[in-house]
Amino acid sequence: MDSSVAPIMIENGDHQHITTHPQKPSKKGGWNSAVFIIFVEVAERFAFYGLAGNLITYLTNVLHEPTATAAKNVSTWMGVSAIFPIFGAFIADSYLGRFKTILLASVTYFMGMVLLSLAVSVIPLEYRKAAFFTALYILAVGEGGHRPCVQTFAADQFDENNPQEREAKSSFFNWWYLGIVAAASTAILVDNVGWAAGFGVLAGALAVSLTMFLVGIKRYKKESPMGSPFSTVVQVLVAAVRKWRVSETRCGHGIYYGDEKGESYKVQKFDRTNQLRFIDKAMIIDDIDYSSKMRNTWRLCSLNQVEEVKLVVRLIPIWLGCLMFSAILVQLHTFYTKQGSTMIRSIGPNFQIPPASLQSLVGLMILVIVPVYDRIFVPLARKFTGCPSGITMLQRIGIGLFLSIINMGVAGLIEGKRIKTASEHGLMDSPKAIVPMSVWWLIPQYLISATSDVFTVVGLQELFYDQMPEAMRSMGAAAYISIIGVGSFLNSALISIVQAITAKNGDIWLGDNLNRAHLDRFYYLLAILSAVNFCVYLWIANGFVYKKVLEDHEIIKEENFDGNWNREMKMVNDV
Known part of the structure; x- marks a missing residue:
């Protein structure tokens, strides 16, 4: 999101929608x-x-x-x-x-x-x-x-x-x-x-x-530099491997969507894709995550992190080709x-x-x-x-x-x-x-x-x-x-x-x-x-799928349950 647009949270019942308020455009850039x-x-x-x-x-x-x-x-x-x-x-x-x-x-x-x-x-x-x-x-x-x-x-x-x-x-x-x-x-x-x-x-x-x-x-x-770009990739892959037996309908408590403290609003928000489904396991909340007082970043990653890793993985075959x-x-x-x-x-x-x-x-x-x-x-x-x-x-x-x-x-x-x-x-x-x-x-x-x-x-x-x-x-x-x-x-x-x-x-x-x-x-x-x-x-x-960036009105966050760490996620019930 552009630095000239400030995010504002608007509450509507259980849902929180992100909207924007335009600020004075920057004279820099272009x-x-x-x-x-x-x-x-x-x-x-x-x-x-x-x-x-x-x-x-x-x-x-x-x-x-x-x-x-x-x-x-x-x-x-x-x-x-x-x-x-x-x-x-x-x-x-x-x-x-x-x-x-x-x-x-x-x-x-x-x-x-x-x-x-x-x-x-x-x-x-x-x-x-x-x-x-x-x-x-x-x-x-x-x-x-x-x-x-x-x-x-x-x-x-x-x-x-x-x-x-x-x-x-x-x-x-x-x-x-x-x-x-x-x-x-x-x-x-x-x-x-x-x-x-x-x-x-x-x-x-x-x-x-x-x-x-x-x-x-x-x-x-x-x-400003955002830290090692490899850490997110490694965390997602490690979390996916650790949960290789977990599915959204078995041992799962929904999908972790992240929070505004952990993920800057300047970062693009991605829609979920159906490719490379094994990596999706990194964002499934299992029993251990559900009962934990703090989120372990090597066990649970947000949907955005997972989709970012998918972007990288999808480009590898193109690179080789x-x-x-x-x-x-x-x-x-x-x-x-x-x-x-x-x-x-x-x-x-x-x-x-x-x-x-x-x-x-x-x-x-x-x-x-x-x-x-x-x-x-x-x-x-x-x-x-x-x-x-x-x-x-x-x-x-x-x-x-x-x-x-x-x-x-x-x-x-x-x-x-x-x-x-x-x-x-x-x-x-x-x-x-x-x-x-x-x-x-x-x-x-x-x-x-x-x-x-x-x-x-x-x-x-x-x-x-x-x-x-x-x-x-x-x-x-x-x-x-x-x-x-x-x-x-x-x-x-x-x-x-x-x-x-x-x-x-x-x-x-x-x-x-x-x-x-x-x-x-x-x-x-x-x-x-x-x-x-x-x-x-x-x-x-x-077979290549281009990324889809969510617009502001498409980003919805729900509080699913109380906890000692900020769990902003959306429960997914496929069955």
């Missing part, structure tokens, strides 16, 4: 404060993608790592960067709050980027590799505190109880992603100015964004770039497109797709579906997953064409030679990747924000980010498995010589795995 937070995220994404987009080139060309090793190192670093947000989210939700966590993480990230700039310039060559990787993982730590909090903190600036701001929040996720993509597309071009200068530019952008973030400090709506998507997403920063480096990249007589700069095609396409999606597709779809966002979040994710299958199929066909061209011109044993085939052949796979991103990535961002309990929204953002991380590890594992199997046959798919390798077969393998994954996702999504 787009006026969210825009300052967006600056921080844009700068951080500018730095991250400027590094990620050129990392494989630096590792292979400067540090002289084999292609497969460099690809695994990139995937591992991106994976760690996407796993650390789980710890950052825990710290934000439990101890520091989102604002302080963002501030601390931004300083850490800036320090890492400064060290990275020094590692590629003034640090002696014998220590350069160690310093470079140290800086990379300092950035991963900063990423861990930054990513799960910034988007959530920005979305928190919009009031969910205000219909206009609720609609603005849905649009916010589209424009937020647009800003990130614009920053990423620009950052990929940094290798044109040299490694030291390029990383120096990224560090400067972080310094400016941190200043902008502090300028808006008086405009932000800040939520999107891992293959992120494994495909990593190809954009690894093998796509290596493909492009072997092809004709000339524009005019004196200019060649840097291999990593091809990733900007994805950004440019997204810059077109997002406004069209938000301003044209959503209003049209809304007329047919009645859904405020045009299509549901799960439908949006599913479309992106399907496109990722097409993406790998197209990439395999184009790579097959590139290998055939190299063979026709006698270049199979000349890995550094330029294959007489234009780099523009890669445009289809980049454009399909962009369209897939707009659907799946933004859909996941919104789903894991919207469907998580309020106290765990930083964890929700971390969970979405960790999909990318675990997917990166999955990609590294697939590379290792493919190398091990194909090496036994003497026909290595992912060798340093791409002309002799069979990257096209690797792409086809990813397409097959993604198709299987997509079928599983459809089955999961078909």
Whole structure:
């Protein structure tokens, strides 16, 4: 419930209804404060993608790592960067709050980027590799505190109880992603100015964004940390296990609905759902609870606590169902770039497109797709579906997953064409030679990747924000980010498995010589795995139940019996 609305208890016989009295709206929040937070995220994404987009080139060309090793190192670093947000989210939700966590993480990230700039310039060559990787993982730590909090903190600036701001929040996720993509597309071009200068530019952008973030400090709506988000989950699961033999019609004295002292009125109140009924046992009042002088939180939990845990559990299969998507997403920063480096990249007589700069095609396409999606597709779809966002979040994710299958199929066909061209011109044993085939052949796979991103990535961002309990929204953002991380590890594992199997046959798919390798077969393998994954996702999504938040007039509390602790519950008699 919004802080500008004060709850009032109105008694009517045995029932107590919660109503509200509007207060003066706060001047904080909304787009006026969210825009300052967006600056921080844009700068951080500018730095991250400027590094990620050129990392494989630096590792292979400067540090002289084999292609497969460099690809695994990139995937591992991106994976760690996407796993650390789980710890950052825990710290934000439990101890520091989102604002302080963002501030601390931004300083850490800036320090890492400064060290990275020094590692590629003034640090002696014998220590350069160690310093470079140290800086990379300092950035991963900063990423861990930054990513799960910034988007959530920005979305928190919009009031969910205000219909206009609720609609603005849905649009916010589209424009937020647009800003990130614009920053990423620009950052990929940094290798044109040299490694030291390029990383120096990224560090400067972080310094400016941190200043902008502090300028808006008086405009932000800040939520205090609500304690460990895991304690509620564990309490509910423990209580459910302890009462596994109890049912509402046997040994039960009703359902515990909670009380205003134990559960803040600012927390959303949920309707009861029929899924995961075993967890419901945690809120059944048995003989021990009934006779106890104090409520044991490890034996009896409220309906709201139970439904919050159900929200978390329901998202786990969705999380698993999107891992293959992120494994495909990593190809954009690894093998796509290596493909492009072997092809004709000339524009005019004196200019060649840097291999990593091809990733900007994805950004440019997204810059077109997002406004069209938000301003044209959503209003049209809304007329047919009645859904405020045009299509549901799960439908949006599913479309992106399907496109990722097409993406790998197209990439395999184009790579097959590139290998055939190299063979026709006698270049199979000349890995550094330029294959007489234009780099523009890669445009289809980049454009399909962009369209897939707009659907799946933004859909996941919104789903894991919207469907998580309020106290765990930083964890929700971390969970979405960790999909990318675990997917990166999955990609590294697939590379290792493919190398091990194909090496036994003497026909290595992912060798340093791409002309002799069979990257096209690797792409086809990813397409097959993604198709299987997509079928599983459809089955999961078909059974998914979105949360239902009770309106104020639907919340009823009854005093069922006298006791020494505040028992506000509703007796349930199903028979």
